[in-house]
Amino acid sequence: xxxxxxxxxxxxxxxxxxxxxxxxxxxxxxxxxxxxxxxxxxxxxxxxxxxxxxxxxxxxxxxxxxxxxxxxxxxxxxxxxxxxxxxxxxxxxxxxxxxxxxxxxxxxxxxxxxxxxxxxxxxxxxxxxxxxxxxxxxxxxxxxxxxxxxxxxxxxxxxxxxxxxxxxxxxxxxxxxxxxxxxxxxxxxxxxxxxxxxxxxxxxxxxxxxxxxxxxxxxxxxxxxxxxxxxxxxxxxxxxxxxxxxxxxxxxxxxxxxxxxxxxxxxxxxxxxxxxxxxxxxxxxxxxxxxxxxxxxxxxxxxxxxxxxxxxxxxxxxxxxxxxxxxxxxxxxxxxxxxxxxxxxxxxxxxxxxxxxxxxxxxxxxxxxxxxxxxxxxxxxxxxxxxxxxxxxxxxxxxxxxxxxxxxx
Ligand code: ASP
Ligand code: MG
Numbered sequence: 433x434x435x436x437x438x439x440x441x442x443x444x445x446x447x448x449x450x451x452x453x454x455x456x457x458x459x460x461x462x463x464x465x466x467x468x469x470x471x472x473x474x475x476x477x478x479x480x481x482x483x484x485x486x487x488x489x490x491x492x493x494x495x496x497x498x499x500x501x502x503x504x505x506x507x508x509x510x511x512x513x514x515x516x517x518x519x520x521x522x523x524x525x526x527x528x529x530x531x532x533x534x535x536x537x538x539x540x541x542x543x544x545x546x547x548x549x550x551x552x553x554x555x556x557x558x559x560x561x562x563x564x565x566x567x568x569x570x571x572x573x574x575x576x577x578x579x580x581x582x583x584x585x586x587x588x589x590x591x592x593x594x595x596x597x598x599x600x601x602x603x604x605x606x607x608x609x610x611x612x613x614x615x616x617x618x619x620x621x622x623x624x625x626x627x628x629x630x631x632x633x634x635x636x637x638x639x640x641x642x643x644x645x646x647x648x649x650x651x652x653x654x655x656x657x658x659x660x661x662x663x664x665x666x667x668x669x670x671x672x673x674x675x676x677x678x679x680x681x682x683x684x685x686x687x688x689x690x691x692x693x694x695x696x697x698x699x700x701x702x703x704x705x706x707x708x709x710x711x712x713x714x715x716x717x718x719x720x721x722x723x724x725x726x727x728x729x730x731x732x733x734x735x736x737x738x739x740x741x742x743x744x745x746x747x748x749x750x751x752x753x754x755x756x757x758x759x760x761x762x763x764x765x766x767x768x769x770x771x772x773x774x775x776x777x778x779x780x781x782x783x784x785x786x787x788x789x790x791x792x793x794x795x796x797x798x799x800x801x802x803x804x805x806x807x808x809x810x811x812x813x814x815x816x817x818x819x820x821x822x823x824x825x826x827x828x829x830x831x832x833x834x835x836x837x838x839x840x841x
Contacts, residue, residue, distance in 0.1 A: 433465045434599040435557070439567060439589035442476035443606045444663035445509050454604075454663065455516035458562060462522065467557045469596065471567045471589040472513055474505025479582070495540035499569075499579045502541075503528070506566035506585070514564045524562040527552070529569035529577075534588065536570035536578045543570055543578035545587065545650075548595040565592060586647035594654035601651065601658050602669075603643060608662035609670035610635065610642055612835040613687040617826050620836040626671045627685055629658075634778045634812050635688045648672065675780055683788060684779040684833045687826055693723070693772050693816060694747035695805065696754050697739040700764030703730035710761060711738055714753050720746040723774075724807045724816065735764070741805060741816060744770055772804060773822045776814040777829065789813045795832040801825050 438458070445451050462468055474482075482501050486493040493501075510526035517524035532552055536543035556563045567585025570578050580587055586603060593601035609623040610632065627635070629652035636645045642660055651658045651672065661669025701707055708727065715722060723741045730736040742750045747770045758766045782788045789806075792813055796803060801824065805816035817825055830836065 433467065435467045435469075435596060436461065437469045437471065437589050437593040437596065437598045437601045439471040439585055439601070439603045440473065440513075440663060441585065441603070441605045442473040442478070444604050445472055445513065446476035448512070450663075451509070451512050452516050455513060455520055455522070457604075457663070458517065459520055459522050462562060469553060469557070469563045469565060469592055469598070470513070471565050471585055471592060472506060472509040473567050473585040475509060478505040478508070496576055499540050499577050502579050503566070503569040503577050506568050510564045510566045517562055517564070522562060523560055524564055525556055526564045526566075528566045529588070530571035530575070532565055532592075534570035534591070536572055536580070538572040538574070538576065538578065540576075540578055542581040543572070545570060545580070545591045548591055550592070550595040553592070553596060581644075581646070583644035584646075586644040587650055590647045590650045590654075590656055590658065593656045594650065598656070601656050603647075603658065603660050604663040605642065605660060606663065607642060607660070608665055608667050609660050610672070610686075612685070613826055613830055614689070617689075617823050618687075618830045620830065622836050622838070624670050624685060625668065625838075626673060628675045628780050629672055630675075630811055631685050631778050631780055632672045634776065635686050682779060683781045684777050684835065685781070686778050687829055687833075687835065688776045688778055689822060689826055690774045690776075691819065691822065692744045693741050693774050694744045694750075694768065694770040695724075695739060695741040695772055695816065696747075696750055696766065696768040697737055698754055698758040698763045698766050699737050700735040701738050701758065701761055703734060703736045707761065708738065711754065711757055712740070714757055715740075715742075715750060718749060718753060720750055720753075724805050724814070726805055739805065741772070741774075769804075771819045772816050773819045774814050774816050775822065775825050775829065776812050777833070778812050780811050782811060782813070791832055792829060795828050796825060799824055799828050801828075 440454050514524045514526040533549035535547040536545050553563050567588040568580050572578050590601050610627055611621040613621045615621040632648050658672040659669050720742055726739045728737045751768050755766050801817050801821045803815045807814050
């Protein structure tokens, strides 16, 4: 008998019929003897609808009142699901975030969980109830309703699992797990049976948006085994845990990509101490995140080229800032390219294996894909290429690293 926290996302509870199907599923788990805490999102589209209503009455909705409004989405689902469970003879109780003391800071619309008082939930579980909790919401010290940012129900589920020391946190969604890459780009993409927290963070932050990143961080920090699985199909999904020493690691677990990149270069800047700071200082001051940075050697010992990448939304502003600072330091020219993408190989197994990068570069060369920037970390090799090569690059790399095949045991 296990204690499981399950989370059902917006699509899974998107209609009364689907809520009833979720109720049946929950009862099937309960009948296997498990104790269950269920976290739900708002019905699909509901949070957007509420945001639309707020926009219709205010040009910049008051953040506190916006949270009061948005929290109603999840409050609707906990009530409906609990009714559906009761209708089936299953003891169930719904709670808002405030009722189970999900205490957060007071950063409205993007609050962080500080503490959960799990006693109330534990008492209900002891009384054989299924406990249904509203995701995405909490309460600050003064009793104001807060919300955790889009996708925040994942984090509610993980935080509850950590507080209750649950055996597993299961995230039910509209995909049946985490894939080696996006199946819309590579139809041969394969569902991973397991992936480490570190890999999942890279996959998620690079654009494989299956889980809220903060939820993965939280699960890693408190060592909560996290499983992503489909609400609509049977299956084991993907388990996200720490690296298992005994397990044969694949060199590469997956290929992540990010379409929202842009790069900028200042040509002919003086090769002197302090230049990188002079260029990036004003960019940082404008709250623009810089991803990759490259500075070339100066062939003449006097001037060099300085390149960095930013999110595509920050491209225009970065260009303006760079033109100003580069002009001031006598750079010869500023050029930019907003049509680039980043492709990354991710795998904890690459730590102990050489040659990943060279196979990657060889593969891209064979396809005639020019690499514009490169960066590496312990578990990742990333390249920046023209956006038109994204699909070709991802597919070729998927093939080279045989990601369509499971690692031999
Ligand atoms: N309902 C919220 C959203 O749409 C939270 C969630 O679904 O996780 O972002
Ligand atoms: Mg979600």
